Amino acid sequence: DTGVSQNPRHKITKRGQNVTFRCDPISEHNRLYWYRQTLGQGPEFLTYFQNEAQLEKSRLLSDRFSAERPKGSFSTLEIQRTEQGDSAMYLCASSHLAGAQETQYFGPGTRLLVL
């Protein structure tokens, strides 16, 4: 079990550019979550998938954000026309939903800096 991986680990971009992050979940995990963490705060939920279906999106996820999980395995999170306020750590977590309970396992995160 190799754990959740995220790429890239760091991204610096200029305001107005588009960026895309990738998350590879633990093998066989059917759920995948995206969270955003700003400095000094706890992670905040953005969106999540069960297999390839996007089940919920937070109000934090503006229309500049889009996430996909095309084959129910890896996921991408794209931010269009980045703003300085998008600077944060983007965390991915995966879980295997069996019955009513799950435990989310987190990746190392992608740290985004928008200049």
Place this chain on the structure above:
Amino acid sequence: AQSVTQLGSHVSVSEGALVLLRCNYSSSVPPYLFWYVQYPNQGLQLLLKYTSAATLVKGINGFEAEFKKSETSFHLTKPSAHMSDAAEYFCAVTLSGNTPLVFGKGTRLSVIA
């Protein structure tokens, strides 16, 4: 809606001393509660979770937490702090055990030699 409050953004203890990190929750139904630890520039690692099976939950690295419904608390403790425990600790809640986590703001633990 559920929420979590972590009292104390920064806690400092001496090596070998008791660690106590406080977490209070608000939930309309019996919650599922979690403690995660985050080391610098890393993701979150699960320490322990409460799922109603037992009120005293033992986790990794010698940590444990007790669920107290009357106090709506889920405080994290460790009898003897190690230098390696220095990190950020997050308490989180979810209503049904299979929905997105709601995190507290975190408590940074410093351990003094």
